[in-house]
Amino acid sequence: MKLRTELTKIWAFAARSLLVNRRNVFAVFEMFFWPGVAIFSVGLLTRFLKLDPETVTFVLIGAVAMNTIQIAQLDLSYSLLYDVWSKSLKHGFIAPINLGHVLVGAGLVGLVRGALVFVVMGLLSMWLFGMDLSRPGAGGLAFFLLGLFLNAAIIGVLVLALVLRFGHRAEVAAWAFSYLLLLLCGLYYPVSVLPPGIRELAELIPLTYFLDHFRHFYGFPLITPHALGYGFALTGLYLGVSYALLLYTLRSARRRGTLLKLSE
Amino acid sequence: MEPVIVAQGLVKSYRTGWFGARKTVLEQVDLEVPAGSIFGILGPNGAGKTTLISILTTLLIPDEGEARVLGLDVVRQAQRLRARINLAASSAHFLWCLTVEENLRFCGRLYGLSGGVLRKKVEELLHLFELSPHRRVKFENLSTGLKQRLALAKTLVNDPELLFLDEPTTGLDPIMAQHLREEILRLNRETGLTILLTTHNLREAEMLCREVAFLKDGRLLARGGIKELQAGLGLGDHLLLTFTDGPAPLDYARLPGVLAHRRDGRRLEMILDRAEVRLAPILHALEQAGAGVAEVRVKEVDLEELYREITH
Numbered sequence: 001m002k003l004r005t006e007l008t009k010i011w012a013f014a015a016r017s018l019l020v021n022r023r024n025v026f027a028v029f030e031m032f033f034w035p036g037v038a039i040f041s042v043g044l045l046t047r048f049l050k051l052d053p054e055t056v057t058f059v060l061i062g063a064v065a066m067n068t069i070q071i072a073q074l075d076l077s078y079s080l081l082y083d084v085w086s087k088s089l090k091h092g093f094i095a096p097i098n099l100g101h102v103l104v105g106a107g108l109v110g111l112v113r114g115a116l117v118f119v120v121m122g123l124l125s126m127w128l129f130g131m132d133l134s135r136p137g138a139g140g141l142a143f144f145l146l147g148l149f150l151n152a153a154i155i156g157v158l159v160l161a162l163v164l165r166f167g168h169r170a171e172v173a174a175w176a177f178s179y180l181l182l183l184l185c186g187l188y189y190p191v192s193v194l195p196p197g198i199r200e201l202a203e204l205i206p207l208t209y210f211l212d213h214f215r216h217f218y219g220f221p222l223i224t225p226h227a228l229g230y231g232f233a234l235t236g237l238y239l240g241v242s243y244a245l246l247l248y249t250l251r252s253a254r255r256r257g258t259l260l261k262l263s264e
Numbered sequence: 265m266e267p268v269i270v271a272q273g274l275v276k277s278y279r280t281g282w283f284g285a286r287k288t289v290l291e292q293v294d295l296e297v298p299a300g301s302i303f304g305i306l307g308p309n310g311a312g313k314t315t316l317i318s319i320l321t322t323l324l325i326p327d328e329g330e331a332r333v334l335g336l337d338v339v340r341q342a343q344r345l346r347a348r349i350n351l352a353a354s355s356a357h358f359l360w361c362l363t364v365e366e367n368l369r370f371c372g373r374l375y376g377l378s379g380g381v382l383r384k385k386v387e388e389l390l391h392l393f394e395l396s397p398h399r400r401v402k403f404e405n406l407s408t409g410l411k412q413r414l415a416l417a418k419t420l421v422n423d424p425e426l427l428f429l430d431e432p433t434t435g436l437d438p439i440m441a442q443h444l445r446e447e448i449l450r451l452n453r454e455t456g457l458t459i460l461l462t463t464h465n466l467r468e469a470e471m472l473c474r475e476v477a478f479l480k481d482g483r484l485l486a487r488g489g490i491k492e493l494q495a496g497l498g499l500g501d502h503l504l505l506t507f508t509d510g511p512a513p514l515d516y517a518r519l520p521g522v523l524a525h526r527r528d529g530r531r532l533e534m535i536l537d538r539a540e541v542r543l544a545p546i547l548h549a550l551e552q553a554g555a556g557v558a559e560v561r562v563k564e565v566d567l568e569e570l571y572r573e574i575t576h
Contacts (some may be wrong), residue, residue, distance in 0.1 A: 005376035012373030016359070016366075023361045086403075087357040091418070094321055095374035096346040252327045257278055260318055263353065 009097050013105025017075055020082060021109065030074065031113055035067040035121050039229040042188075043129040057131050057218045062187030064121045065211060068145075069152045070178040074115030077108030077174040080163045082263075090263040093254075099246055103157065110156065111149055118145060136217035142168025143228060147210030150235045151181070154206075161249040167262045181207055192223065206234040266335070268426050268458050269297035269320060273329035276315050276482075289315045291482040292329070297460055302452050305462040306571070312482040313462035314354070317430050320460070332479035334425055347375065350424040356415035356432035360404040364395050364414055367403060368421060371576045375422040385421060393417040393447075407441040416447065427451075429461040433468060445471055464573055466490075478574045486574050491538060499523075499570050501539035503546070505532045506562040512555030519546055530558075539564070 021027040042063045046056040079102050083089040092102070125131040138145065155177045162170035181187070182197065185207040191199055202208050209224055209231030216222045224230055253259050275343050276290040290312045297303045297487070310337040320322040320333055322342040331338045336345040360368040368389060372382045390396045393413045398406065402490050406414065412432070419427055433441035449472060463469055469476050470490050477487035486493055494500050500523045505511070511532045516525040521542035536542045539562045550557055 002379065008373050008376050008378040016362070016370050020359070020361060020364060073576075081357055086359045087355075088359060090323060090351065090353055091358070091371060092374065094323060094346060094349075094351050095371070095422075096376075097374055140542070179464050203265070219439055251325075254323065257315075257318070257324055259323050260314065263357065 002034040006101070009101040010105040010108075011161060013079055014108045015084070015104050015105075017079065017109040020078075021113070028112075030071055031117055032120060035071075035117050038063050038067055039121050039128070043125070046129070046158075054219055056129055058190075058215055058220060059188050060125045060129060060131050061211065061215060061218075062126065062182075064118060065144075065148055065207070066178065066182055066187050067121055068114045068148045069117045069155065069181065069207070070175075071117045072149055072152035073156040073159070073178065074174060075106045075110030075113060076103065076153065077159040077163070078177060079103075080160050081174065084163060084167055087263050089259055093250075093259055095248065099160075099243075099250060102160075103243075107153060107156065110152060114149060114152060115145065115174075118148070128198050132218075136214060140214065140217050144210055144214040147206065147213075147228075147231055147235070150232075150239065151174075151207045151210070154235065154238045154242050157180075157239070157246050161242065161246045164246070164249045164253045166256060167258070172188060181205065184208075190220075190223070204234070206231045206238065209234070246262045266299065267296040268299045269295060269303075269331070269333050269460065271295040271316075271320070271329065271331035274316070274319060274326050274331060275328035276312075276319065276324065276326050281355075289482050290319075290326070293479075293482070293484050295331075295477060295484065297458065298475070299458050300452075300456050301474045302448070302459045302461065302472050304469040304476040305460065305479055306464065306466065306469055306476050307462075307479035308464055311479040313479055314430055316479065317351070317428050317460070317462055320427050321349060322346055323351075347422065348424060349426045349428065350419040350422055351428040352415045352419045352430065352432055354434045356408075356411035358403045358411075358414065358418075363400050363402055363403055364410075365390065365399040367414065368418060371418045372421045377421070389417040389420060392420075408435055409437070410438070412436055412444065416444065420451075425458065427457055427459045429459060431462055431464070433463070433465065441468075444497070448472055478494075478571075480574075490570070493574070494537070494570055499573060500535045500537050502563040503534040503536055503539055503543065504559075504563070505534070505550075505557055506559040507532065508532055508556035508558045512550055512553035514549065514553050514555075519549060522546075 039060070042059055046059055080089070083092055122133045126133055159170065159173045159177065162173045184202045185191070185205050186202060191202040191208055194202055209227040212223050213227040213231065272294050274290050274293040275288070277286040277288040279286050293316060305316060307313050315324065319326050320331055320338060322338050322345055325339055334493055362370065365386060368386045369382060372385055377385055390399055393416060395410070395413060395417060398410055403411065403414070416432070432448070433444055436444060445468060448459060452459055459471065473490055475487065478485045482546060488496070497531055507530050510530050513529055516522055516532070516534060521537045522534050523537060526533045543562065547557065547560070
């Protein structure tokens with residue numbers, strides 16, 4: 001009975017997220033238009049630059065990763081932004097739910113949407129630009145996807161903390177974090193080309209290691225031995241820290257009256 | 265019977281801006297609300313009503329003091345408490361793109377309702393608040409009155425033992441406001457649900473509340489029944505008598521229910537605690553004294569006067 005109650009509370013956020021996505025024409029744009037544009041533009045650029053097939057794959061992996069993370073984290077970020085935009089934040093926080101229900105519920109929808117984007121972009125890359133997505137095998141693909149989703153979760157949780165602290169003003173963070181990853185994690189270039197100082201920063205981000213590990217299936221040397229282990233270790237650490245930060249922000253919001261201000 | 269709300273020494277202040285000074289919104293507020301009643305918190309805008317209600321509904325953590333609602337501490341046992349209370353805020357806000365039914369379903373799921381239980385509860389609420397014809401209308405397309413009805417319907421989704429209504433009739437036209445007040449009274453009468461509401465509308469408080477507390481600048485100034493408060497402050501209904509030959513030689517101050525009196529020629533003005541109860545005995549006493557009364561006029565106590573007396 002208790003488990004069913006918990007699952008129902010999680011489903012509340014998942015079902016709501018699905019309904020909003022179904023009614024929002026921009027959700028279709030988010031899932032198909034922008035990822036499609038990204039694959040076409042990046043793919044055609046590689047053709048213009050006459051890159052060899054391995055390098056094309058290197059760049060396309062970055063484009064797929066970027067869009068998958070972006071879509072997956074948006075559902076998490078939106079889970080509270082919906083309430084902020086509609087000034088209905090009180091409904092959620094006066095009910096006997098916790099942040100886990102919000103994160104898992106909205107995260108599940110993000111996971112499904114992110115997986116769809118990954119599949120669509122992967123298929124387009126294979127069909128149009130000859131990328132061989134099957135080379136890493138099922139295990140390699142599964143670990144890479146898991147890594148992408150966990151990175152999306154970290155971003156989503158951080159954005160939620162910012163939303164609870166700054167409300168509307170944090171909207172920009174829902175998009176900005178992913179572009180920061182684009183810059184730092186070597187989505188379109190190896191991190192070795194980053195200037196000193198920035199490179200060390202890249203090494204603090206788990207996505208760097210997941211990309212490193214996935215690309216080695218395509219013949220690129222591993223920059224970090226045990227990249228997958230580093231990636232998951234850092235992910236676990238950041239997930240714990242970001243969740244603690246979110247809990248702290250919620251408590252602080254209850255102290256500062258932010259929940260009320262965001263519902264007015 | 266045990267009170268459902270016991271608050272002691274509640275203090276809340278906010279900082280204005282990053283480095284601004286702290287502004288005290290609640291100052292040492294003590295409150296007890298008996299079970300089964302409709303209790304009103306009255307006060308002007310900015311008095312601290314919403315802050316008080318937000319603390320009692322666990323949305324806000326007080327700086328000092330403690331409050332127990334339904335026997336549970338609002339800070340330490342907040343999660344357990346949330347399952348047993350509900351709140352309708354002064355303005356109804358729901359996700360704009362969800363329909364009436366979808367919004368109710370979402371709120372029901374937040375309390376763990378699912379399957380047939382959820383379906384039945386949603387149907388019941390749609391019927392109770394006459395929302396069935398609008399069930400598939402998106403929230404953004406509802407009229408203000410319907411939005412407010414949805415907000416009230418949502419508050420019953422978890423069969424709460426205690427309901428908080430924060431200025432429930434704000435923004436409604438007089439007919440809809442009256443309809444909502446009748447709905448609140450019916451809920452209390454038929455289910456015995458305890459309701460705490462905030463309002464700055466004295467007529468509303470008089471119609472709905474058995475007991476009220478006046479809040480101003482974060483301080484609780486007075487509490488009790490409206491009639492008791494009026495009597496305590498010497499406020500009451502006005503009885504204006506015009507005599508044919510001047511007032512009878514009576515000790516008017518000693519007549520039951522007379523709070524004050526003033527003679528002016530052939531006219532006598534009395535302030536009574538309750539005119540509807542005192543009028544007949546007074547007229548009888550005058551008749552016994554042989555006074556000829558040419559005109560009797562009763563003017564109900566001006567509630568604004570009570571408001572002014574207490575809050576200024």
